Amino acid sequence: MKTIRVGNIFDQNCPARTVLDRVGDKWSVMVLIVLAEQKRLRFTQLKDHINGVTPKVLTQSLRAMERDGLINRHIYAEVPPRVEYDLTKLGKSLLKAVSTLASWSEDNVSEIMKARAKYDRGSAG
Amino acid sequence: MKTIRVGNIFDQNCPARTVLDRVGDKWSVMVLIVLAEQKRLRFTQLKDHINGVTPKVLTQSLRAMERDGLINRHIYAEVPPRVEYDLTKLGKSLLKAVSTLASWSEDNVSEIMKARAKYDRGSAG
DNA sequence: CGGAATCCATTATGATACTG
């Protein structure tokens, strides 16, 4: 536990795994971003902002994120029903951490692409 | 493009997606960590360090990582054959970025768990 | 030894339709 602070990722209930899994989920990250930009959205608005997501899958991500305390779900007992989502402090904090990684990506994507081209040249072409 | 630097993650060939997908892969992150600690390992050593991975899946991760320029694959034309892996500069750099996220996880996991307990109490119990 | 090939189980993802 001295070199890098990554710890026991091999353990099933490792903290890092929890987060890495969520970050690896395409839709969750999109929800994070959209909510950061739009502050507060209803289910359908969210769905419209996130191109191509189906209600089922969106619901799954939303539920998981709510469970982890990343977003709030505000229910209004009206008819037709209204439900709004927004980020919690924790959610905003996570987005910041993720955007660090996104920055790394942008800084290094050209090198990655270069490596891929080289690899593919060697294997196939 | 002003608030947070995340960009066009909705685009299929978005840089961030590339990296996020890789980071979301359990085994790749483990390979990153193990190689950071052990510097250079043979295929079987790697497999032994990473508990529970099968050769097929390990090979897949290794190939993908090699293709992205994250690891080097050194082949020795001996018999029995010997192949060794180590991190490239890019791979080390990525691990650093990932460990930032891991730190975030450790800092916030208790809050996440608290949120989960609360959520589960409300839903089921 | 380092994988490639094969096969199977499980899960993830999605389209579609329906309901409180």
Place this chain on the structure above:
DNA sequence: CAGTATCATAATGGATTCCG
């Protein structure tokens, strides 16, 4: 409107076996 239920399919994950 905000989901849930159902069904179909695809993509992984993994066990196992075999080969250069």
